[in-house]
Amino acid sequence: MSTRIAFLKGHGTENDFVIVPDPENAIELSPAAVAALCDRRAGIGGDGVLHVVRSAAHPEARGMAAEAEWFMDYRNGDGSVAEMCGNGVRVFARYLQHAGHVGEGDLAIATRAGVRSVHIAKDGDVTVGMGRARLPEGDVTVTVGERSWPARNVSMGNPHAVAFVADLAHAGSLLAPPPVSPADAYPDGVNVEFVVDRGPRHVAMRVHERGSGETRSCGTGACAVAVAAARRDGADPAVTGTPATYTVDVPGGRLVITERPDGEIEMTGPAVIVAEGEIDGAWLDGVAG
DSSP: OOSEEEEEEEEETTEEEEEEEOTTOOOOOOHHHHHHHHOTTTSOOOSEEEEEEEGGGSTTTGGGTTTOSEEEEEEETTSOBOSOOHHHHHHHHHHHHHTTSOOSEEEEEEETTEEEEEEEOTTSOEEEEEEEOBOOOSOEEEEETTEEEEEEEEESSSEEEEEEOSOGGGGTTOSSOOOEESGGGOTTOOEEEEEEEEETTEEEEEEEETTTEEOSOOHHHHHHHHHHHHHHTTOOHHHHSSOEEEEEEETTEEEEEEEOTTSEEEEEEOOEEEEEEEEEHHHHHHHOO
């Protein structure tokens, strides 16, 4: 590993990431190294790591290289690998623009959940094509303390349990994963969203992201919430034939989610690069485990 490793710090609605540019996939990021980078006291601090690799250079992405030049090798804050991160894709796109790899307009980004279409607007917002939601069958219940709620099971390439509650404070601290039953519903863990209504097609949410704890925002979670709210409200675009757009407030800002009649979901929101620097390679080697 080189003595100094370039990094950037960015966020999308305060869902923050350490960005590690590594076009040729030459840097080995172990789970321990990722967790150390994301440590908010002993590291740089972030909800996750965006490892920026050319698709052709990564074994998990080579099959997508013809469609998307760049692969978002995303890791959760605890070092675990994740299929997808909606806010992360927007920040990833902003980095590519910042580095001069792309300009305003359309591009494609490879993820473990497939290729995502992205549009960088002149006003700075970034829109991501998030694919289609799946609604697996089965009843799910989320519990916090003495309260329990039925939850909607939604997959956005990663799993979500969406619970509509009377007060976001009922979600508790969200430091630990809220218990979900049945226990075998999510063998690899689940993101849990707690949702309240703010107005017509306007909701607010808090989220526990698996592997990261409570985060200030979750893009796939906002999409899952919008889909669950549309089904609850009788606004399924596949049935009505018209798009359903929901404003989703998260602790770190606001996202706008649109589901089209063909099932495709688009998420629009800000993405910001806030800093650049260098990681001490010797330090990272020491914490890599």
